Amino acid sequence: MIYLFALSAILVATFFGFLFLRLLDREKKLGILEGLGLSYGLGLGIIAIIMTSLSLAGVSFNIFNILMPFILIIALGGIFNKIFPKPEKACLKVNLGREKINKLELFFLCAILFEISFAFFVSLIKPMESWDAVAHWGLKAKMLYFLKGLPLNLFSMPCIKDVVSTGDYPWLWPFSQNYIYNFIGCFDDFAPKIITPFFFASCLVIFYSILRRINLKRLHAIIFTFFLASIPHFNKYASNGYADLILGFYYSVGFLYLYLWFNESDRIYLLISAIFTALACYVKCDGIFLAGISAMTFLSFILFGGVKNRGKIFKDFIFYISILALLSLPMFLLKQITFAGLSHHTVNMEMFSAFKLKNFWRIFPTMYAYQEQFFNIKSWNLTWVLFMVSVFLAFIRGTLFRKELKFLTFAIGLIFLAHISLNIISREESACLKALSRMFLHFLPLVVFFIARVFTLEESKT
Amino acid sequence: MKMFRIILAAWVLAWLFFTVRGLIVEKDKSTLKDYISLVSADWEGKRAIVFGKDLYEFIKFCKANLPTGAGYEIIGIPEDSIDLPRLVYYLYPSIKKRDADFILVYKKLGFEEKEAYLYASLNKESFILKRK
Numbered sequence: 001m002i003y004l005f006a007l008s009a010i011l012v013a014t015f016f017g018f019l020f021l022r023l024l025d026r027e028k029k030l031g032i033l034e035g036l037g038l039s040y041g042l043g044l045g046i047i048a049i050i051m052t053s054l055s056l057a058g059v060s061f062n063i064f065n066i067l068m069p070f071i072l073i074i075a076l077g078g079i080f081n082k083i084f085p086k087p088e089k090a091c092l093k094v095n096l097g098r099e100k101i102n103k104l105e106l107f108f109l110c111a112i113l114f115e116i117s118f119a120f121f122v123s124l125i126k127p128m129e130s131w132d133a134v135a136h137w138g139l140k141a142k143m144l145y146f147l148k149g150l151p152l153n154l155f156s157m158p159c160i161k162d163v164v165s166t167g168d169y170p171w172l173w174p175f176s177q178n179y180i181y182n183f184i185g186c187f188d189d190f191a192p193k194i195i196t197p198f199f200f201a202s203c204l205v206i207f208y209s210i211l212r213r214i215n216l217k218r219l220h221a222i223i224f225t226f227f228l229a230s231i232p233h234f235n236k237y238a239s240n241g242y243a244d245l246i247l248g249f250y251y252s253v254g255f256l257y258l259y260l261w262f263n264e265s266d267r268i269y270l271l272i273s274a275i276f277t278a279l280a281c282y283v284k285c286d287g288i289f290l291a292g293i294s295a296m297t298f299l300s301f302i303l304f305g306g307v308k309n310r311g312k313i314f315k316d317f318i319f320y321i322s323i324l325a326l327l328s329l330p331m332f333l334l335k336q337i338t339f340a341g342l343s344h345h346t347v348n349m350e351m352f353s354a355f356k357l358k359n360f361w362r363i364f365p366t367m368y369a370y371q372e373q374f375f376n377i378k379s380w381n382l383t384w385v386l387f388m389v390s391v392f393l394a395f396i397r398g399t400l401f402r403k404e405l406k407f408l409t410f411a412i413g414l415i416f417l418a419h420i421s422l423n424i425i426s427r428e429e430s431a432c433l434k435a436l437s438r439m440f441l442h443f444l445p446l447v448v449f450f451i452a453r454v455f456t457l458e459e460s461k462t
Numbered sequence: 463m464k465m466f467r468i469i470l471a472a473w474v475l476a477w478l479f480f481t482v483r484g485l486i487v488e489k490d491k492s493t494l495k496d497y498i499s500l501v502s503a504d505w506e507g508k509r510a511i512v513f514g515k516d517l518y519e520f521i522k523f524c525k526a527n528l529p530t531g532a533g534y535e536i537i538g539i540p541e542d543s544i545d546l547p548r549l550v551y552y553l554y555p556s557i558k559k560r561d562a563d564f565i566l567v568y569k570k571l572g573f574e575e576k577e578a579y580l581y582a583s584l585n586k587e588s589f590i591l592k593r594k
Contacts, residue, residue: 111477122492125500128551129512135547139554146555189552190505223470230477232484382476386469455466 002184003124006191009183010040010198016070017043023077024275026086029268037205038272040198041249045279046070047179048172052282052330055150055171056337062148063182105219108226112204115229119197123239127189133241136169138189141177145187152337168339170331172282173243196245200238203249204229207445210256214263216456224452233381233437234444243283244438250280251290252445255411258294258320259449262301262407265316274320278327286442289418291324297411304406359424366423369433370416373440384440387447390454399457408450415443517545520568520588521552527582527590531555533562538570538588565591 017039021030030038050069051061059065101109128138144150150171151157177192184191204225211221229235237245254277261269277294280287298317307313374384391409394400400409423433485494500508510518528534534556539546549566550558564581567573571587581592 111474121497125497125508126512127505127509129548131544131547134551139547139551142551142554189509227473230473232480382473389469 002188002191003194005184006180006188006194009180010194012067012183013043013047013179014040015043016067016074017041017046019074020046020070020077023074023081024271025268026081027268029266031209033205034209037202037209038253040202041253041276041279044176044179044195045172045250045275045282046073048175048279048282049327049330051150051175051178052171052334055152055334056330058149058152060149061144061178061182066179066182099218102219105222108219108222111226112222112229115226115235116197116201116204119200119235119238120194123193123197123241124190126193126239128193128241130240130242132243137173137243138177138192138241140171140174141181141192142187144174144178145181150334150338152334154338168335169285170282170287170335172279173246193239193241196241197238199246199249200229200235203245203252203445206253207256207449210260210449211452213260214453216452220452220456224448227383227451228445228448231381231383231444231448233376233383233441237438237441242438244441247280247283247287247290248442248444250276250283251287251294251442252449254278254280254291255294255297255443255446256449258298259407262305270316270320271323274323275327278324281328282331286439288328290415290442291328293411293414293418295321295324296414297407300410301407306403362424363420366420366433369436370420373436376437383444383447383451386451390451394454399454404457405450405453408446408453412443412446412450513545513548516569516588517548520566520584521549523582523584523588524549524553524556524566524590528553528556528564528566531557532564533557533559534564534566534590535560535562536566536568537573538568563593565593567591 014036018035021035021039021042025035047066047070050066053069054061054065128134143154147154176195180192180195181187207228208221208225211224212218216224234245234248237248254273254275257269257273257276260266261273273294277291281291298320301307302310302313302317305313373381374388376384391400394405394409399405419439484492485497487493496511500511503511506518513521524534534553536546536549536558539549545568565575565578567587567589569587575591575593578591578593581590583589
């Protein structure tokens with residue numbers, strides 16, 4: 001019964017997310033399948049922004065306070081769209097397609113469905129139990145429920161700082177759990193576990209849609225979606241209550257729609273990219289770092305994308321950065337106010353002043369840790385081996401820096417470079433290596449997309 | 463495209479092999495046997511399977527006996543054990559802190575603390591002490 005209530009909470013969030021997406025998608029470019037995938041993340045993301053704003057305003061959390069602003073936003077948007085309507089455009093709407101599904105497609109579709117069902121099954125038969133799920137995210141969500149909101153002096157309350165070790169982390173994941181508690185009217189250690197498998201399913205649906213948007217055949221889009229779904233490192237995080245898959249979802253969706261925009265310059269892609277990238281900042285501190293990578297990739301597109309009208313593209317860049325800044329502002333304010341005077345142990349301004357030249361020797365343990373991840377055959381994570389093969393193939397074919405691949409290459413390369421640099425600069429040795437496997441998860445969909453692009457470059461041109 | 467087909471075939475074989483192996487080989491309570499026992503158990507039973515019967519009994523005992531919002535210290539669970547965050551999570555709004563009124567003793571036979579008396583007892587080795 002508790003799962004039925006939790007599912008209702010998810011459906012309500014998705015429904016509002018869907019209405020919001022329809023307001024943004026004024027030319028009706030998005031299909032139902034793609035729209036549903038986006039609506040889920042959008043619904044929970046906007047709820048997190050609302051809950052952040054409620055915290056800043058000192059308003060307590062309850063289902064009315066959480067959903068009312070959402071309804072108001074949708075109503076205002078609806079009125080705006082009525083006054084200034086835009087005609088629907090004929091365009092590619094991504095659905096499964098009308099052609100008959102062949103046996104091979106059916107096999108891979110069943111395999112994807114198996115992975116999704118298995119993620120739900122494993123998630124729902126266990127309560128919150130893994131380390132970060134209870135120590136950080138679950139505990140925070142439970143605290144907020146008993147405190148009926150997020151008091152701005154939370155971390156000056158006696159003992160809270162000792163109990164919560166990642167106080168400066170953003171709040172999307174605890175807020176999503178708290179939304180479920182408020183919806184069902186009680187604390188429950190099983191109910192919020194319904195959230196992450198839905199992120200997994202949404203990620204796959206959107207990934208498939210994006211592959212179709214770059215003109216991949218249906219069979220190939222399904223196969224590469226299966227690749228992503230079957231990576232054990234990826235689907236494991238759909239059921240263990242960690243925030244890393246959620247961050248991977250928001251960042252990857254944000255980046256891949258930016259990539260689509262580089263190719264098609266459609267306003268809806270840019271909007272989705274900016275919103276989802278901003279929402280990545282609400283999940284973990286790493287999201288802020290990844291949002292910076294997306295912004296730098298955009299800048300590299302202006303400089304090296306061979307664009308004709310640089311002035312117009314620069315205006316789009318300002319638009320993108322403005323949305324990113326505006327949406328992530330409440331999160332930064334909340335972080336600044338609740339965690340005033342306290343600092344993150346790995347990334348802050350002090351760490352730069354603590355940098356010494358002799359830290360460069362850390363490049364060796366860093367490289368060692370990287371190769372451990374790349375050749376992690378123990379848990380059959382073959383993705384990175386396949387990624388290296390793809391890079392090699394793209395290099396010898398001369399496509400690594402061609403239009404279709406260069407911004408993906410740039411973003412993935414920049415993530416690695418920034419992460420290695422951070423580990424060298426950081427005060428604490430190996431601070432950034434502790435959660436390396438999870439850091440790799442944040443951009444895994446991008447890597448699979450890169451592999452798909454390399455192997456299907458000839459096909460998608462037609 | 464031939465290379466891609468070879469990779470795909472190898473990937474699918476590896477996926478099938480490791481998926482089946484994952485359900486057989488003992489690891490993190492994720493074998494088919496574990497799943498069957500989890501599915502057939504009620505909510506309480508699921509928690510007991512996941513946390514271990516002893517720890518879950520202790521959590522239930524502490525929840526029943528600690529006053530709501532009371533501060534506590536824990537003896538008998540190492541700082542790096544996953545049992546510790548699980549206990550802290552389930553006992554909230556009671557909070558773990560230093561020099562707290564209550565001392566939760568888990569599997570420490572004969573543990574004593576000066577100026578503390580036995581407040582409640584689960585068994586000989588797991589109990590709650592209260593500072594005077």
